[in-house]
Amino acid sequence: MELQEPGDGEPAFSHPLTSQLTTPLQVSWIRKRDWHILSSGKFTYTNDERFQVLHGEGSEDWTLQIKFVQKRDNGTYECQIVVPEAFILGSGEHHVDLGSVIHLICIVEKSPTPPQYVFWYHNDRMINYDATRGGITVETEPGARTQSRLTVRGATLKDSGNYTCSASNTEPASIHVFVSEGSNKMAAILRRNTSAIHGITSSVTCLLLLASVLAHFGLR
Known part of the structure; x- marks a missing residue:
């Protein structure tokens, strides 16, 4: 957004629109003139103490305030919003x-x-406890890159299904698990391979039949 110079001594404000986002955000302000990252979250990364980020607890607004604004502060300031994700x-x-x-x-x-938490679901049932x-x-293991490990011992056929990782600050992520006996798995692989071979055989048979017809009518 473009920052216009206010009256002398008046603070300048820039407001990002974040009210439509429902997950916790990582909001950064960047001055595009020199691509300087002025803030990330509520922390500022500049020696210029005139810059400050205003954000109330529970508020959806992240406001960049520049005190005692000067002509050199004119220009475009960009608000970048990073939404947490899980996979x-x-x-x-x-x-x-x-x-x-x-x-x-x-x-x-x-x-x-x-x-604050990471819950695991098997189909629609929470299985953490x-x-x-x-x-x-x-x-x-919480951190900048949180890892949550699910271990299910002695897998049975009933353990097949959809598994979902649901964290407090992201959209859920899912994966489908198939539990099968080794012989059944091999049979499925053999069926796929057999189907592929049958498809090749049919194509070869068709080509041979076509060649025979052409030879019969002297078209070769």
Whole structure:
């Protein structure tokens, strides 16, 4: 946004619009003239004490205030907003053998503060403290890049399904887990390979048949 010079001695204010965002934010103010990062969160990164960030607890406004504004303060100031995000390591599917251990790791990053909690769900059921199933542990290491590890021992067919990592400050992340017997998994692979071979065989047969027809009519 463009900062216009107010009257002498009057403070200048710039207001970002953040009211439509529902997750905790990492808000930074940047002076585009020299791409100087003036602030990140409520911390300022300039020796010029005229710059200050105003943010009330629970407020959705992050205001950059410049006291005793001068002509050299004219220009464009940019507000950058980083929204925290969560993701589970691996692809969208995770395959494990019957009786083995399910290991899932959820990463929460780009957050100004670590999440207050990280809950794991199997389908629609929260399993952090699931004493009925047993064999489930959750270990969370908070930090700038929070890691939450879910371990499910002795995987059964009932443990198949959707697993969701839900942190207090991000949108949830999900992955689908398939638990199967080793023989069933191999059978599925063989079926896929057999289907591919049948497809190739059909194509070859079709080409041979076409060649025979062309030869019969003397078109080769």
